[in-house]
Amino acid sequence: MLIVTVVYRPGLQGSWLFDDHPNIVDNPGVQPHGVSVAALVRAALSSPASDFKRPLASLSFAANYLAGGLDPFGWKLVNLIIHLLNGVLVFILTRRLLAAVGKTSTASDHYMRGAPEDNRASVIAALTATGWMLLPINLTSVLYVVQREESMANMFVLLGLVGYVAGRQWMLRRDGAVAHPATARNGSSDWSGFWLCAASVTLAAAVGLLAKETAAMLPLYTFVIEWILFRFRRTQRSAEASDPRIAALFVLVLLLPLIAGLFWKVPQVLDSSAWATREFTLGQRLLSEARVLCDYLAWTLLPTHHALSFYHDNFRISTGLLSPWSTLASLLVLALLVALMFQLRQRQPLVALGIALFLGGQLLTGTILQLELVYEHRNYFASFGVLLAVVPWLVEARGGSTTRTWLQRAVLASLMLWWTALTALTVQAWSDPLRLALELADRAPDSPRAQYELGRTYIIYSHYDPASPYTQLAYPPLERAASLPESSILPQQAMIFMNSRMGLPLKADWWDSMIAKLKARKPGVQDESSLASLAQCAQDRSCSLPTDRMVQAFEAALSHPAPSARLQATYGNYAWNVQGNHALGLSMIEGAVNTAPDEPAYRVTLVRMLASTGNDAQARAALAQLQAMNYGGRLDTTIQSLQELLDERSTAAPIERPR
Numbered sequence: 001m002l003i004v005t006v007v008y009r010p011g012l013q014g015s016w017l018f019d020d021h022p023n024i025v026d027n028p029g030v031q032p033h034g035v036s037v038a039a040l041v042r043a044a045l046s047s048p049a050s051d052f053k054r055p056l057a058s059l060s061f062a063a064n065y066l067a068g069g070l071d072p073f074g075w076k077l078v079n080l081i082i083h084l085l086n087g088v089l090v091f092i093l094t095r096r097l098l099a100a101v102g103k104t105s106t107a108s109d110h111y112m113r114g115a116p117e118d119n120r121a122s123v124i125a126a127l128t129a130t131g132w133m134l135l136p137i138n139l140t141s142v143l144y145v146v147q148r149e150e151s152m153a154n155m156f157v158l159l160g161l162v163g164y165v166a167g168r169q170w171m172l173r174r175d176g177a178v179a180h181p182a183t184a185r186n187g188s189s190d191w192s193g194f195w196l197c198a199a200s201v202t203l204a205a206a207v208g209l210l211a212k213e214t215a216a217m218l219p220l221y222t223f224v225i226e227w228i229l230f231r232f233r234r235t236q237r238s239a240e241a242s243d244p245r246i247a248a249l250f251v252l253v254l255l256l257p258l259i260a261g262l263f264w265k266v267p268q269v270l271d272s273s274a275w276a277t278r279e280f281t282l283g284q285r286l287l288s289e290a291r292v293l294c295d296y297l298a299w300t301l302l303p304t305h306h307a308l309s310f311y312h313d314n315f316r317i318s319t320g321l322l323s324p325w326s327t328l329a330s331l332l333v334l335a336l337l338v339a340l341m342f343q344l345r346q347r348q349p350l351v352a353l354g355i356a357l358f359l360g361g362q363l364l365t366g367t368i369l370q371l372e373l374v375y376e377h378r379n380y381f382a383s384f385g386v387l388l389a390v391v392p393w394l395v396e397a398r399g400g401s402t403t404r405t406w407l408q409r410a411v412l413a414s415l416m417l418w419w420t421a422l423t424a425l426t427v428q429a430w431s432d433p434l435r436l437a438l439e440l441a442d443r444a445p446d447s448p449r450a451q452y453e454l455g456r457t458y459i460i461y462s463h464y465d466p467a468s469p470y471t472q473l474a475y476p477p478l479e480r481a482a483s484l485p486e487s488s489i490l491p492q493q494a495m496i497f498m499n500s501r502m503g504l505p506l507k508a509d510w511w512d513s514m515i516a517k518l519k520a521r522k523p524g525v526q527d528e529s530s531l532a533s534l535a536q537c538a539q540d541r542s543c544s545l546p547t548d549r550m551v552q553a554f555e556a557a558l559s560h561p562a563p564s565a566r567l568q569a570t571y572g573n574y575a576w577n578v579q580g581n582h583a584l585g586l587s588m589i590e591g592a593v594n595t596a597p598d599e600p601a602y603r604v605t606l607v608r609m610l611a612s613t614g615n616d617a618q619a620r621a622a623l624a625q626l627q628a629m630n631y632g633g634r635l636d637t638t639i640q641s642l643q644e645l646l647d648e649r650s651t652a653a654p655i656e657r658p659r
Contacts, residue, residue: 004083005084011139011427014430020145028046029047030065031062038635040632052209060078090158097225097229131391131419132387147380153208153211154381156204160204160205161200164196164225197249198249201222201253220254225353226250273562275370277525288317296382300379301390303419308422310443313449313486334359341355354385354386357381357382358382359385360382394408395409437454441477446484447484448490449490451481451491455474458470482510489530493533500537501542569602571584572589572591573605611645611646626642
C-alpha cells in the first residue's frame with residue numbers, strides 16, 4: 001500500500017479530464033452550497049451518465065465539493081483511498097480463496113518450506129493484491145475522477161465476495177466438509193453461514209448498484225466461485241450432496257433477475273433504431289468485442305506504452321469474421337479460455353476461477369448493450385481474475401526443479417516491476433494537464449478524442465488571447481481530429497468557439513463539415529454537448545455566431561428520428577433566447593418534456609416559458625406536475641421561485657369580469 005501511494009502521489013496534482021466535466025465540473029447538482037436534505041437529494045439524482053443516477057457516487061462527489069470545492073486534488077485523493085481499500089479487500093478475498101482450494105499446503109514449495117500455512121497464504125495474497133493495485137490498466141479508475149463510480153461499485157462487489165466466501169467456509173467448516181468430509185458429524189445445518197452468504201450477495205449488490213450498474217454482476221461472480229470451488233456442497237455428512245439452500249439462493253438472486261433483465265433489454269437491443277447513434281450494429285459489436293477482450297487480456301498482463309492510450313475511439317470495427325482477420329483468431333482464443341476453464345476446474349481451480357471472473361467481468365459491458373467498444377476502466381474487477389489465475393500459479397511450485405521454481409518467480413517479479421514502472425511513468429503524465437494531453441495524443445495519433453483534447457488544452461492555456469503562442473498550436477490537432485473518420489463535431493465546435501471568443505474569422509469549412517456530420521448520422525452525446533456549448537456561448541453574448549448556420553446545424557441534428565430531450569431543449573433555449581422565436585422555443589421544450597417526462601429541468605423551463613407567454617393556466621398545471629417530482633424537497637427553492645413568478649403575474653394582470 002505504501003508503494004502504491006508513492007507511485008500515485010504525483011498524479012493527485014492533475015486536473016479534470018473528459019467525462020469529468022459533464023458529470024462534475026459542469027454539474028451544479030454535485031456542487032451544493034450547504035448540507036440539507038434537499039441539497040443531498042438533488043445531488044444524489046444529478047448524474048447525467050445514467051438513468052439510474054448512481055446516487056451513492058454522486059453523493060460522494062457532493063461531499064468532496066463541500067470539503068474542498070473543485071480542486072481536483074481532494075477528489076483524486078479519495079479515489080486513491082478507495083483503491084487502497086479495494087486492495088485490502090483483494091488481499092482478504094485472495095487469502096480466503098487460497099484456503100478454500102488448499103493452495104497453501106504445497107509441501108514441495110522450496111521457497112516457503114516450513115512457513116506456517118497462514119503466512120504462505122498471506123504472501124501469495126499480498127503479491128496478488130499488490131500487483132492488482134499497480135496494474136497500469138487500473139490507473140484510470142484512480143486518477144480519472146468520474147470513474148470513482150467504478151471503483152466504489154467494485155468495493156461493494158469485493159465486500160460481497162469476501163462475505164460470501166466466508167459464509168460458505170463457515171457452513172462447510174461446521175460440518176468438517178472441507179478438510180475432513182469423512183468425519184462430518186450429524187446435526188442441524190449451519191444457518192448462520194447461509195444468512196451471511198445471502199446478505200453478502202444481496203445487500204452488497206444493492207448498495208453497489210447505487211454507485212454504478214456494474215455491481216449487478218456480483219451474483220454471477222459468487223455463482224462461479226460456488227461452481228468451481230464449493231460445488232454447491234451441503235453442510236451435512238456427505239460432501240457430495242448439494243445444498244438446496246444455495247441452489248435456491250442463486251435462483252432468486254441470479255436466474256430470475258437474469259430472465260427479467262433479458263425480457264427488458266433484448267427487445268431494445270434488437271431495435272435497429274437503438275443503434276442509430278453508434279457506428280456499429282449489434283452483430284458488429286459482438287464481433288468487435290471478441291478482439292477487445294483479447295486486447296484487455298494483453299493490456300493487463302503485458303501492457304505497452306501505446307496500448308493504454310485512454311482514448312480508443314479509433315478502434316477498428318469488425319464487420320466479419322475475417323475483417324479484420326484477428327476477429328476469428330480472437331473468437332478462437334476466447335473459446336480456448338472457456339475450454340480451459342472447464343478443463344482446469346478440477347486440477348487448477350484458481351486458474352479456472354480466474355478465467356471465469358475475467359470473462360464474467362466483461363459480460364455486462366462487452367456484449368449486447370449499446371455502449372462504446374473500449375474503455376480501460378471496465379477491467380477494474382476483471383483484471384483481478386487475470387491475476388488470480390497467474391500470480392498463485394507463478395509463486396507456487398509444481399513439483400518441478402528448483403530452477404523452474406525460481407524461473408516462475410523471476411517472471412512474476414519482472415511483471416510486477418514492469419507494471420510498477422509503466423504505471424509510475426503514466427502517473428507522471430497525469431500530474432500536468434498539458435503533459436497528459438501531449439502524452440495521450442502521442443499514444444493515439446489516430447484518435448479524434450485524443451487530438452481534440454490536445455487542441456482543447458492549448459485553447460485553455462491560451463486564455464483566449466490571439467497573441468498567445470498556444471493559440472496557433474491549437475489548430476493542427478483540432479484540424480486533424482476533424483478530418484479523422486467517425487469523429488464527432490467536437491473539434492469543429494472548438495475552433496468555432498475559440499475564434500468567435502477571440503473575434504477571429506470563422507471558416508465556412510468548419511460549419512460545412514459540422515453540419516454534414518450532423519446530417520450523416522444521429523447526433524451522439526458529444527455532438528449534443530457541442531451544440532449546447534455553442535448555443536450557451538451565443539446566449540451569453542460571448543460568441544458572435546451566425547444565426548443561419550446555427551439553425552442549419554440544429555435542423556440537421558433534429559432531422560433524425562426520435563431526437564433526444566436534451567437536443568430539443570437546447571434548440572428550444574436557443575430559439576427563445578437568441579432568435580427570439582418564442583413559439584419554436586416553447587414547441588421544442590414541450591417536445592423535451594414529452595421525451596423525458598422524469599427530468600425536472602425541462603419542466604422548469606416549460607413553466608417559465610408558459611408564464612412569459614401569458615399561458616398562466618397551463619403554467620400552473622405544469623408546475624403541479626413538477627411538484628409531484630419534488631422528492632425530498634430537492635426542488636423546493638425552484639418551485640418557490642416559480643410560484644412567486646406566477647403569483648406576481650396574476651396580481652399584476654387586470655381582472656376581467658364576465659359579461
